[in-house]
Amino acid sequence: MEKVERDIIDPIGEVDFGKSRDSFSSFVHKFNTKLESFFLVKGYLLLIIGFLLGRALILGQLTPFALPFFAAVYLSRKDKAPLALIGLIAGAATLGITEAASNFVLSFFFLISYKIILNWKSKEQQLVPVFVFGLVFLGSLVKAYLLTNGFTLYGGMLAFVEGSLGYILTLIFLQSLPLMTVNKRRQALKTEEIVCLIIMLASIMTGTIGWAVYGLSIEHIMSRYLVLVFSFIAGATIGSTVGVVTGLIFSLASISSFYHMSLLAFSGLLGGLLKEGKKIGVALGLFIATLLIGMYGEGGGVLSVSLMETTIAVFLFLLTPKSLTSRIAKHIPGTAEYSQEQQQYMRKMRDVTAQRVSQFSNVFQALSKSFSSPNISEMIEEEDKELDYFLSNVTEKTCQTCFRKEHCWARNFNTTYDYMKDIMTEMADTGGNISPSLSREWDKHxxxxxxxxxAIHQELTLYQANQKLKKQVQESRKLVADQLLGVSEVMGDFAKEIQRERENHYKQEELILEAIQEFGIHIENVEIYSLEQGNVDIDITIPYNTGYGECEKLIAPMLSDILGETIIVNKEEVSEYSNDYSHATFRSAKAYTVETGVAHAAKDGGFISGDSYSTIELGLGKYAMAISDGMGNGKRAHVESEETLQLLQKILQSGIEEQVAIKSINSILSLRTTDEIFSTLDLAMIDLQNAAVKFLKIGSTPSFIKRGSKIMKIQASNLPMGILQEFDVDVVSEQLKAGDLLIMMSDGVFEGPKHVENFEIWMKRKIKELKTENPQEVADLIMEEVIRSRLGLIEDDMTVLVAKIDHNIPKWASIPVKGFKQMAN
Incomplete structure (x- = not known):
């Protein structure tokens, strides 16, 4: 009973409140939509703006706003130009019939001149301000002539000033009018667009000069409200700019409003500085400015009126919905809303890009599956079908016309089929011969x-050729499948990398900045991209360049102590000028370093060797060492081996796995030419974080690892590249230690010693007898021993590549930072 009551009573209240909230939100949304449709879409906002600009004055007698506004509306929204014209004439009528008639006549002549411009030049927007200047200038001269019954110098100067203002205002209105009439705008406002918008808003408010309610000036209330809004949205810079521009235009319209410019500018500055206190802080800035400027100015009763005007402006400001201010702030650079909008846009673009890359990865994966070999059952079924087809071709040529056809194939099908299958199998195994016992049994049958x-022998030749071709196709398909799968994995990893955002490390950046500056080193900026252990990435800007290595000797050791791992200078951009900024990138140091040495010689002391070697530091924390030996000697062998290593380097740097990379290179070499040109490849991939090494040997000689007095041989059996289209790559893994020497060599060195029965034992003995651990000296000594055993003759291309693995010990020890704990990643 209690449960039933709860089910009946509780949901009623929830539904009622939910409906109330939903209905109120729906009402507000519909109301805002209708307002936007009425003022923006239907254009009645232009009617109101036209009315205010039509009665706006400068210097008490100039009305330069009407024609520029009409021209701008006609060029941007021609269908709403009649509404703007009605507003302008109605506003001018409040000043006098003469002004209304003048605005109508000038607008009429503008339309005629605009038609002439269209027939004369296509870029009418460039000439419209000039025509506005001419029309306003001539109209002002005619008006002055009719009022004074003649031309005067003063009247001509006023006409020129009014025409110049018309020219400038036309340019301003053409910039700012689209910002007020277009509902959805995606681009950020430029600085000149913001200034033009402020000038237009201030010009519109000059139309309210003279309006007062209970002695309170409408233009003062609206101008202060405008300064409050922009100070709250964009801060002190934009707020003070709005105050200065608005006050300047008001002072041009009425000399009595000159002191108002100081009040607006000061309130914009204070409001922007106090914007951290939200709306209350901005409002407080306006009150302080009103009190200070009011007491400094006229004081007394004027101060009380000014405070009342400020109070009403603040009240309107507090009633302004946050949705409106946020909507405006999205288009002003420097605001938090603008940054959030930009980040949202960049996040969306990143997600779209990652999605497209992921889709491409899926496509390549699907293509890889389609190229993969069929399963075992399908292959057996297909082989049975091919065997049946083979035997059917044989019987068509022989048994079809035989009188014993019925006996062999109808009564003894299985026996005949098995005999022919055995004959085919033995012929395939023995090269066309069959055993005597099978021959006697077949003769009897x-x-x-x-x-x-x-007939079987004849068909077998075609069958074997077909099978060989089919096998090559399958091998090629498998290779293509592996390559496509490798590309798919690389693109999948790239998609994941795109989706990794730069983490916010504002707190850590401030801590590092404070710690380094307290030590006495002045740095300008710190940007942290990653604090992951072993993958630290920090950029620091330094406002000077002394050339004494502060980054390497001081900043990097301090970062090492702060982050709890060894940090080194990865890249440093030193400014050419002593008073300019320098930039340095700091990264995690690798746990191990590799020092290499190489010795090589061409056959008979020539200049071009068929051997090529390469040492590549990959961006994945790996170090690759490779030797390639082209078949033969000379230029052709050098081109083959060099091209092999270049292909290997480019494929490895793309992120594709080593085995897939080698298979891809082998495919290219085997399919590229019909000549018997082959290459060996000896590759060692060293992980610089844990010193693990993987050896991939393709037709190459053994490598050796020297650890103290212990010598270890590394060997794998694979044919040279380019002989077979498909082969399995044997991977040999070893764990290196600090102080180990890794020695790789070509066959010219390993098999070079003369009068030696066992090359491996001889090479181990020579390596063990070495008294040095310098990689270059080791390479030179091994090369010298081999050449000396040949009595100075070099009968083949020779290359020795030696690497020494050691702990990465930074040049400078870490500098402890007092009172600073190691930063948590």
Missing amino acids: CTRSKKVTD
């Missing part, structure tokens, strides 16, 4: 045994 065996 078949009356045309000789003819059938000849």
Whole structure:
């Protein structure tokens, strides 16, 4: 009973409140939509703006706003130009019939001149301000002539000033009018667009000069409200700019409003500085400015009126919905809303890009599956079908016309089928011969045994050629499948990398900045991209360049102590000028370093060797060492080996796995030419974080690892590249230690010693006898020993590549930072 009551009573209240909230939100949304449609879409906002600009004055007698506004509306929204014209004439009528008639006549002449411009030049927007200047200038001269019954110098100067203002205002209105009439705008406002918008808003508010309610000036209330809004949205810079521009235009319209410019500018500055206190802080800035400027100015009763005007402006400001201020702030650079909008846009673009890359990865993966070999059952079924087709071709040529056809194939099908299958199998294994016992049994079974065996032998040649071709196609398909799968994995990893955002490390950046500056080193900026252990990435800007290595000797050791791992200078951009900024990038140091040495010689002391070598530091924390030996000697062998290593380097740097990279290179070499040109490849991939090494040897000689007095041989059996289209790559893994020497060599060195029965034992003995651990000296000594054993003759291309693995010990020890704990990643 209690549960039933709860089910009946509780949901009623929830539904009622939910409906109330939903209905109120729906009402507000519909109301805002209708307002936007009425003022923006239907254009009645232009009617109101036209009315205010039509009655706006400068210097008490100039009205330069009407024609520029009409021209701008006609060029941007021609269908709403009649509404703007009605507003302008109605506003001018409040000043006098003469002004209303003048605005109508000038607008009429503008339309005629605009038609002339269209027939004369296509870029009418460039000439419209000039025509506005001419029309306003001539109209002002005519008006002055009619009022004074003649031309005067003063009247001509006023006409020129009014025409110049018309020219400038036309340019301003053309910039700012689209910002007020277009509902959805995606681009950020430029600085000149913001200034033009402020000038236009201030010009509109000059139309309210003279309006007062209970002695309170409408233009003062609206101008202060405008300064409050922009100070709250964009801060002190934009707020003070709005105050200065608005006050300047008001002072041009009425000399009595000159002191108002100081009040607006000061309030914009204070409001922007106090914007951290939200709306209350901005409002407080306006009150302080009103009190200070009011007491400094006229004081007394004027101060009380000014405070009342400020109070009403603040009240309107507090009633302004946050949605409106946020909407405006999204288009002003420097605001938090603008940054958030930009980040949202960049995040969306990043997600779209990652999604497209992921889709491409899926496509390549699907293509890889489609190229993969069929399963075992399908392959067996297909082989059975091919065998049946083979035997059917044989029987068509032999058994079809035989009188014993019914006996062999209808009554003894299985026996005949098995005999022919065995004959085919033995011929395939022995090169066309069959055993005597099988031949006797077949002669007893078949009356045309000789003819059938000849037919089987003939068809077998075609069958084997077909099978070989089919096998090559399958191998090629498998290779393509592996390559596509490798590309798919690389693109998948790239998609994941794109989706990794730069983490916010504002707190850590401030801590590092404070710690380094307290030590006495002045740095300008710190940007942290990653604090992951072993993958630290920090950029620091330094406002000077002394050339004494502060980054390497001081900043990097301090970062090492702060982050709890060894940090080194990865890249440093030193400014050419002593008073300019320098930039340095700091990264995690690798746990191990590799020092290499190489010795090589061409056959008979020539200049071009068929051997090529390469040492590549990959961006994945790996170090690759490779030797390639082209078949033969000379330029052709050098081109083959060099091209092999270049292909290897480019494929490894793309992120594709080593085995897939080698198979891809082998495919290219085997399919590229029909000449018997092959290359060996000896590759060692060293992980600089844990010193693990992987050896991939393709037709190459053994490598050796020297650890103290212990010598270890590394060997794998694979044919040289380019001989077979498909082969399995044997990977040998070893764990290196600090102080180990890794020695790789070509066959010219390993098999070079003369009068030696066992090359491996001889090479181990020579390596063990080495008294040095310098990689270059080791390479030179091994090369010298081999050449000396040949009595100075170099009978083949020779290359020795030696690497020494050691702990990465930074040049400078870490500098402890007092009172600073190691930063948590």
